[in-house]
Amino acid sequence: MSTAYEIRETLLKLEGISHSYNGRPILKEVNAEVKNVHIPGREQGQIVGLLGPSGVGKTTLFRILAGLMEPTSGKVLLGADAHPVKRGTVGVVAQDYPLFTHRTVLSNLLVATNNDSAKALNMLERFGMAEHAKKYPSQLSGGQRQRVAIAQQLLCSEFLVLMDEPFSGLDPVAVKNVIKLLGEAAAVDEHKTFVLVTHDIEAAIETCDTLWLLGRDRDPAGQPVPGARVQRVIDLMACGLAWRESITSDPEYLRVLSEIQALFPQL
Template sequence: MTGHPVYTVGERLLTIDNVCVRHDRTILEGVSGRIDNLRRERLQQGQVVGLLGPSGIGKSQLFRCIAGLQKPTSGSVRLNGSQREVQAGEVGVVAQNYPLFNHRSVWGNLMLAATRHGRNQHDAADACVALLEKFGLLDHAKCHPMMLSGGQRQRVAIAQQLLCSSHFLLMDEPFSGLDPLAKSAVCETLVDVSTTHELNTIIVVTHDIESAIRISDTLWLLGRNRDASGQPSGGASIQQTYDLAGMGLAWDPDIESRAEFRELAAALKARFATL
């Protein structure tokens, strides 16, 4: 690949401002981050942010705060540059088991989502058909979820959440337990989703460093806060942001063949030991 892809930074899409979560202990302390619209000429680029961190560090708590499912103890999560905090339902959430209504067909699941925000039946049907075509699922519209493969269920769950949210999608460990071919298929799906609309923004919570690098334009590394002597000082926050687009490591379908990919993956694995 020659040169870095040319892009410009547009409007603010999401702001995490000094989020703290405390229960019987401090889990998150001072989490701040931002996602801006990355624009590429003649392309609908979308944004993909990988949220990486060791088990038990607080990724699930941050996930819930971003989704509007949990109010932080202090701080805020805001969408689209507004001063209003995110509300439940504004961010689509795709859990590991791809929950769908098993008693409804694929079409029934999607229509239920598509009519949640005031679409009439005609507009809802058009939106469902467009996503079914995009994800290669139009022939499965009459099937029930139990008749689908894992990959098909995941695509239906993603389509469902896109229909009832506002361009934001949270993915919880989408690569967990998958073989290399299945991981590649999921990576391709997420890249496809991000490029269906300029404002589509996906945050992927994962332990899978290589897959995160492969699909993301930005990585957030969540780790424990530490004092001057290096001892944990309570709670976790985003310790480092990796601007993969600025590093020339975004939007490259052959990224895994590059030495820079292997070097970054090795560096991130080494960082995990310090988090």
């Protein structure tokens, strides 16, 4: 059964993003947007999956979205007032979940809140990590470090958090745990928006409400033309696959998975 929802204001807009390196186009006219999704009676943020083959330009787009790199042309706009992205306003969670090793869990969050202990403790409660507040990162499991890293970045970002390969190198049980964690993190606030860069198509379908497929155009001979753009947007909300658990046996999940797997060689 599909969840009733309402599409509201634009939260993130990629407007004509192009980038070249040594004269070679990496990205070409990347256009995409994320809108606020309102579900009556509950908080529900957005989770977008950025998929594409290796070397297509996902890392470059990731850095541009984070405000860490200026595109050759185009812009990234945040919020209903469409202000340009700036370094430090977007949360970034790298693959190794970096934290300040000399600080406790609570202290890591206090750095992100300008020492607002009530705000930091509330976030730890929401992530089920309050009992670990006095521990150091070295005393946590990988999954616990990831929880703290996401909580930290939620606190220090306006509303956008980027994650680099959150499922990489994980066993199936750990992948399921990360999927669950991301669902919980997105439910912190209606405006919280996650963009996940990943190669894991199956996990992306299970986790996200929207998928962006980044790829290159092809010339008449079928050869890739330099410069990638968003070739396809897959709306998992409209497919009835968003905000649900245990969808892997659903015929619609299998259809979407087959569609993406067929598209990938041409991206």
